[in-house]
Amino acid sequence: MAPFDMTSRAIYFGYGSNLWLHQMELRCPTSTYLGVARLNGYKWIINDRGYANVVEVGNDDHEKVEGDTKYDDVVFGLVYSLKQKDEERLDQNEGVPYAYTKENLECDFWESDLEKDDGWVDVTKPPTSEKKVLVYIDRQRITGDKPKKEYIYRMNMGIKDAIKMGVPEEYVKGVMREFIPEEDREAKRKSTEEFARRQAVNFVDEN
Numbered sequence: 001m002a003p004f005d006m007t008s009r010a011i012y013f014g015y016g017s018n019l020w021l022h023q024m025e026l027r028c029p030t031s032t033y034l035g036v037a038r039l040n041g042y043k044w045i046i047n048d049r050g051y052a053n054v055v056e057v058g059n060d061d062h063e064k065v066e067g068d069t070k071y072d073d074v075v076f077g078l079v080y081s082l083k084q085k086d087e088e089r090l091d092q093n094e095g096v097p098y099a100y101t102k103e104n105l106e107c108d109f110w111e112s113d114l115e116k117d118d119g120w121v122d123v124t125k126p127p128t129s130e131k132k133v134l135v136y137i138d139r140q141r142i143t144g145d146k147p148k149k150e151y152i153y154r155m156n157m158g159i160k161d162a163i164k165m166g167v168p169e170e171y172v173k174g175v176m177r178e179f180i181p182e183e184d185r186e187a188k189r190k191s192t193e194e195f196a197r198r199q200a201v202n203f204v205d206e207n
Helices: 021-027 084-094 149-165 169-174 190-201
Strands: 010-014 032-040 042-046 052-056 074-082 101-111 129-137
Touching: 010 032, 010 084, 021 084, 021 149, 021 190, 032 129, 032 149, 042 074, 052 129, 074 084, 074 129, 074 149, 084 129, 149 169, 149 190
Parallel strands: 010 129
Antiparallel strands: 010 074, 032 074, 032 101, 042 052, 101 129
């Protein structure tokens, strides 16, 4: 497959509920899935708003302790190209500039080939390239906390897609599952699922 023309589009790194491919189709209907990326020097958390965030890990404040894994200072995500209207829709859903701000950060990138393997990439192999990607980040709320109930549903949908595309299961188990349970009675209630699906289309901040 010929390389995707990304000159006129933003390249976006989704690491939270936008791992859910269906949600991205709803929010950004002209976006294109490109592959998997790894953001180095950051850790993945649920912050005190109840949603995903990435927190920069400095060399001075991150000493390896027993139980740490190779995934404690990296964040995996899915990469999409966005037309301007998609980015504007995403800004609204992400609550820019109050909930998140936007930065361009360097990532290791594994480009997918949808014609060959339905988008799956092998992240045990060297990355295709290094690429600057658009990251929505909250530099203020950097303490781990509990997720919103509806967000558990959307995150589990996203985790399924992320693993399908090549995000390591060990990363999911060791990092994301610290905050996102696989099973949650409240999150599986019909009313919660219906609310989660509405949030997938048009996010309304519960805070």
